[in-house]
Amino acid sequence: MTDRRLGAGRTYLLLMVLAVFFAGPLAWLVLAALKEQSEWVAIPIHFLPEAPQWSNFTDAVTQINFLAYTGNSLFLSGTYAVLVTFSSAAVGFGFARLKGRGKRPLFAVLLSTMMLPSILTLIPTYVLYSRLGLVNTYWPWVLWGLAASPYLVFLFRQFFAAIPKDFEDAAIIDGCGYGRIFWRIFLPLSKPVLLTSLLLSFTWMWGDYLAPALLLDIDHTTLSVAITQSYRNPHGDYIPTVQAAAATLYVVPVMLIFLFAQRYFVRSVVSSGVKG
Amino acid sequence: MVVQKAKRTAPARPARWSRYSGRTFYLFVSPWVLGFLLLTAVPLGYAFAISLTNFDGSSSLWRWVGLSNYRELMRDSDAWASLARTLAYTALVVPLSVAISLGLAVLLNRRLRAVGLFRTIFFLPSVVPIVATAIMWKLVFNRDSGLLNAILERLGLGAVTWLVDPTAFYALIILTLWGLGTGMVIMLAALQGVPIELEEAAVVDGAGRWRVFRHVTLPMISPVLFFQVVTGVIMSFQVLVQPLLLAETNSIGAVTNVPPSTHLYMVQVYQEYFANQRFGYGSAMLWVFFVIILVSTLLVQRSSRFWVYYEVDRDQND
Numbered sequence A: 001m002t003d004r005r006l007g008a009g010r011t012y013l014l015l016m017v018l019a020v021f022f023a024g025p026l027a028w029l030v031l032a033a034l035k036e037q038s039e040w041v042a043i044p045i046h047f048l049p050e051a052p053q054w055s056n057f058t059d060a061v062t063q064i065n066f067l068a069y070t071g072n073s074l075f076l077s078g079t080y081a082v083l084v085t086f087s088s089a090a091v092g093f094g095f096a097r098l099k100g101r102g103k104r105p106l107f108a109v110l111l112s113t114m115m116l117p118s119i120l121t122l123i124p125t126y127v128l129y130s131r132l133g134l135v136n137t138y139w140p141w142v143l144w145g146l147a148a149s150p151y152l153v154f155l156f157r158q159f160f161a162a163i164p165k166d167f168e169d170a171a172i173i174d175g176c177g178y179g180r181i182f183w184r185i186f187l188p189l190s191k192p193v194l195l196t197s198l199l200l201s202f203t204w205m206w207g208d209y210l211a212p213a214l215l216l217d218i219d220h221t222t223l224s225v226a227i228t229q230s231y232r233n234p235h236g237d238y239i240p241t242v243q244a245a246a247a248t249l250y251v252v253p254v255m256l257i258f259l260f261a262q263r264y265f266v267r268s269v270v271s272s273g274v275k276g
Numbered sequence B: 001m002v003v004q005k006a007k008r009t010a011p012a013r014p015a016r017w018s019r020y021s022g023r024t025f026y027l028f029v030s031p032w033v034l035g036f037l038l039l040t041a042v043p044l045g046y047a048f049a050i051s052l053t054n055f056d057g058s059s060s061l062w063r064w065v066g067l068s069n070y071r072e073l074m075r076d077s078d079a080w081a082s083l084a085r086t087l088a089y090t091a092l093v094v095p096l097s098v099a100i101s102l103g104l105a106v107l108l109n110r111r112l113r114a115v116g117l118f119r120t121i122f123f124l125p126s127v128v129p130i131v132a133t134a135i136m137w138k139l140v141f142n143r144d145s146g147l148l149n150a151i152l153e154r155l156g157l158g159a160v161t162w163l164v165d166p167t168a169f170y171a172l173i174i175l176t177l178w179g180l181g182t183g184m185v186i187m188l189a190a191l192q193g194v195p196i197e198l199e200e201a202a203v204v205d206g207a208g209r210w211r212v213f214r215h216v217t218l219p220m221i222s223p224v225l226f227f228q229v230v231t232g233v234i235m236s237f238q239v240l241v242q243p244l245l246l247a248e249t250n251s252i253g254a255v256t257n258v259p260p261s262t263h264l265y266m267v268q269v270y271q272e273y274f275a276n277q278r279f280g281y282g283s284a285m286l287w288v289f290f291v292i293i294l295v296s297t298l299l300v301q302r303s304s305r306f307w308v309y310y311e312v313d314r315d316q317n318d
Helices: A002-033 A055-063 A066-097 A103-113 A118-132 A139-146 A150-161 A166-173 A178-189 A191-207 A210-215 A223-229 A240-260 A262-273 B015-051 B068-075 B077-108 B115-127 B130-141 B147-154 B167-178 B181-192 B196-204 B209-237 B241-246 B265-275 B279-307
Strands: none
Touching (some): A002 A240, A002 B130, A002 B147, A002 B167, A055 A066, A055 A240, A066 A103, A066 A139, A066 A150, A066 A178, A066 A191, A066 A223, A066 B015, A103 A150, A118 A210, A118 B015, A118 B265, A139 B015, A178 A191, A178 B015, A191 A223, A191 A240, A191 A262, A191 B130, A210 A223, A240 A262, A240 B115, A262 B115, B015 B279, B068 B279, B077 B115, B077 B167, B077 B181, B115 B181, B130 B241, B167 B241, B196 B209, B209 B279, B265 B279
């Protein structure tokens, strides 16, 4: 019995050490955001700020047009999330409930595109779009949204495939077409998956760096790009404490979404990773 | 509640209906099909077309150069060195992250108090956006003010300049491992999916904890491990943003500050495109990489039958 309790004690010690590794950098970010510039470079290194410097946060939102960049990020991520959720739901419905020639090979292609590194297409896409005049517009995100995401299609397909056939048979007897079956029966049933999809795709785009960095100039870009390129002193050096404050403000929405909706993240991760 | 189905058959569906259903299938999947063709296949094909030219991104004075970009790439020692570094990075990161996330999952799969809190803490970093991740790790690795050197200082050890060579490579690996929570959650679910009777039966047969794990649990979750290896390899091949943001590069094209040890293949591609304005050459590099990724995915897939255990019914939900 004592042996067992000892084992639990050791496990907790290990878990604590790991927790420091995983939470430490986040804590350090927030601490840096609360330090005065002179305190950040103090020797020896201070762990805790002497007095929290909230002015870093006001500097972070006033030195750049923080609100406008936040608006860009929100608009872009929101538009993408709504579009990609509905397009992926429709495609997932098609693969789960409808028959058509070539369905199996098409689905195999879909699964293998999940494996295709997006980076391979992103740079050529940038070259192509700059010639088509789509750079510095939000159209690329609209197009990506309309095109559905293989990952989310898979998520919806798994959910729709598990719904009993009686639902659609009854609706067909009542004279419904598949459009209405999808819209009136399957979509309302899939509210948790819809929410998962919205949250996931929103956080993807909120966190995306490369696409806005390539496709948008500094006036149109998102918060993620803006905070990496701003906050310098006249010599061109970064002001780490203010940048830390900006980065803190930037991650807070994602953290909140995650903490309140953790089970949706877990669900999506699990259904793609375990059944996949 | 299971309702015994009476002899109520599904409504008879005439040929007209199945034609309708077929058309509707294409209608429903068309967003993805069109999207795949226009937003994936077309850019890839376009990249192949430019890889046969000396296009520099802006001027209209370009011409076809045949395969000369590819021939040059064969002799490009910088590109090969960056590929070798990418392989070394992958060879370190993938086994480490699979092993550690499995270890964490085993740890969290025990009935302990507050285990949910630890799961949240370990999972959290994987949703932190890449930009914030890079900024905070730069603060942690900072030579004069970083958390890591603060700890070393307290232990009486000297400060390390982490973000230059040779340590930059390991800093990049640590940053990558920090975000392994997704893999951990997947493995945790996989562990919870292993039928408890199997493990109990092994215990009854006299197997110790390690042998149960090695010979029952591990084979049962090997398909999940396999999936993690495949996605892990693909993910680490395409790493680009982390080295760019960890180095003090702050505008598109300025990749000169990336320390050599984290100058991975995609960084090299990026440099050819945006620093050297060699769009044709960069596209050739992309296409060669595309083929390399395809081949290595197939190789991993091939290797799966030697170490992945599938239950009889592989595609039951089809």
